Amino acid sequence: MLRGQSKQIGERADSWSLMVFSIGGSRLAARTKDVGGVRPWTGAMQVPSRTPYVNALMRNGEDVLPVFDLAGMLNLRVQGDTPMCLIAKRQDGPMVICIDATIPTLTTVESTALYPPAQPDPNILWQCQIDGITVPIYAFSNLATPPVATS
Amino acid sequence: MSLRGQTKFVAGAGVTERMLVVTSGPINLAISATVVEGILPPEEAGMAGPVTVREITYPITDLARKLGNAPAAMTHDTRIILCGSRGFHRGFRVDQVLGLTEVEIRHLRTLPPHFAAEERTWFKGYFLYHEGIALWANPDWLVGDDPAGQSPEPLVGTTRVMETHASRPGEVIELEVVNAERTE
Numbered sequence: 502m503l504r505g506q507s508k509q510i511g512e513r514a515d516s517w518s519l520m521v522f523s524i525g526g527s528r529l530a531a532r533t534k535d536v537g538g539v540r541p542w543t544g545a546m547q548v549p550s551r552t553p554y555v556n557a558l559m560r561n562g563e564d565v566l567p568v569f570d571l572a573g574m575l576n577l578r579v580q581g582d583t584p585m586c587l588i589a590k591r592q593d594g595p596m597v598i599c600i601d602a603t604i605p606t607l608t609t610v611e612s613t614a615l616y617p618p619a620q621p622d623p624n625i626l627w628q629c630q631i632d633g634i635t636v637p638i639y640a641f642s643n644l645a646t647p648p649v650a651t652s
Numbered sequence: 653m654s655l656r657g658q659t660k661f662v663a664g665a666g667v668t669e670r671m672l673v674v675t676s677g678p679i680n681l682a683i684s685a686t687v688v689e690g691i692l693p694p695e696e697a698g699m700a701g702p703v704t705v706r707e708i709t710y711p712i713t714d715l716a717r718k719l720g721n722a723p724a725a726m727t728h729d730t731r732i733i734l735c736g737s738r739g740f741h742r743g744f745r746v747d748q749v750l751g752l753t754e755v756e757i758r759h760l761r762t763l764p765p766h767f768a769a770e771e772r773t774w775f776k777g778y779f780l781y782h783e784g785i786a787l788w789a790n791p792d793w794l795v796g797d798d799p800a801g802q803s804p805e806p807l808v809g810t811t812r813v814m815e816t817h818a819s820r821p822g823e824v825i826e827l828e829v830v831n832a833e834r835t836e
Contacts, residue, residue: 546785547678549719551769558764558778560785565778567766593765 517612519638521631522587522605525577528636530608530629535641537588537595539605545597554645559586559597567596574624574645589641668754673786674733674746676715677724680786681746682755682779683735687791691749692732703734703743710734710743718744718794737795744794755779760788 519530522539545557545568557568569589572579581602588595608631615627618637624644625637670685690705703710712732714723729748735741762777776788 546680546787547721548763548767548771548787549679549774550767550771552767552771555766555768558785560780560783563780565761565764565780565785567764569766591766596764596766 515612516609517615517629517638519608519610519629520587520605521608521636522585523601523603524572524575524579524599526580526601527575527577528631528634529571530631530636530638531587531589531641532626532638533607535590537590539588539600540586542584542586542599545599555596567594569596569598569644571598571600571639571644589644591644592642592646667757669757669760670752670754671786671788672733672752673750673781674715674731675748675750676719676746677721679719679721680750680781680784681715681719682753682781682786682788683733683794684788684791685752687735687737687795688733689736689741690734692734692743696732703732705734708736708741710736710741712743712745715744715746735791735795737791740795740797742795750781753781 518533520533520536520539521528521530523529540561543559543561545559547557550556554570554574555567556570558565559568566588569591579599579601583602585600585602585605587598587600587605589598610629610631614629615638616629618625618628622637624640626640627638628635629638630636671682672685672688672691673680673682675681689708692703696703700712702712715733716723723745724747727747730745731749732743732745733749734743760777760779763772763775774790774793776790778785778787
């Protein structure tokens with residue numbers, strides 16, 4: 502990176518590496534750098550909660566991660582008998598998202614192919630076309646977090 | 653009758669918290685032993701109405717309701733846990749008692765910061781329990797004033813309570829039945 506060039510500008514200038522996954526049959530994407538991994542869904546324990554879409558904990562060995570109900574946020578239902586677990590890197594720590602049984606794929610999109618969603622959504626960075634389908638790119642780093650107040 | 657005085661003691665590896673672990677629907681809930689004052693046997697757990705034990709009356713509610721779930725059907729594992737804290741007394745119908753266990757304080761974890769609302773006051777944290785997780789209930793939330801937002805059930809019947817024997821850290825402690833009374 503050239504001296505003085507910001508990371509954000511670098512991202513806009515370069516191509517974007519994306520993980521494409523599906524929930525309820527809808528294709529969604531996230532930046533690969535915002536994904537900590539994908540593994541089989543092993544079930545989670547419900548946690549009574551009033552935090553929107555955060556209502557369970559998932560244990561994997563000694564690790565325990567909060568579960569973010571992205572399907573619920575999108576009014577979708579996860580499809581498949583063997584759903585997958587996607588680890589999203591949110592700014593306050595990793596969390597898991599239950600996704601369809603379809604194995605996620607990696608793809609690269611030129612930044613020039615990105616365009617904003619028709620309806621502004623703080624959870625969506627950009628949209629792009631993949632195989633002729635509009636795919637929203639979700640901002641896992643601040644997914645469903647309250648906006649920071651500015652004075 | 654009570655498990656009071658049997659918590660936060662130093663056992664070989666460190667300070668431990670003694671907990672009674674119960675299930676309610678999909679949730680494992682751990683209740684500090686200092687709060688647990690008795691456990692009603694299955695033949696009494698399905699009865700409606702508050703329970704009076706040694707002159708203390710416990711309004712009974714379903715733990716599932718308090719946790720935001722629909723109560724499960726009665727089974728032979730159903731129990732009522734009698735709890736008391738800071739002058740308040742409540743009984744909770746639970747699906748099953750998994751056992752009394754001791755957890756080293758260093759193994760207790762707070763909820764991840766993703767949980768950002770009232771639930772942080774409902775649960776003091778959680779710990780790994782067998783192959784799963786147990787949530788550690790905050791006694792003030794569990795037993796405090798009007799915990800379930802329900803009116804007490806009518807008075808009926810006669811019943812008994814159980815109490816525990818101490819054991820070494822990490823062991824499940826057997827429960828024994830002792831006599832108690834239910835108001836009429």
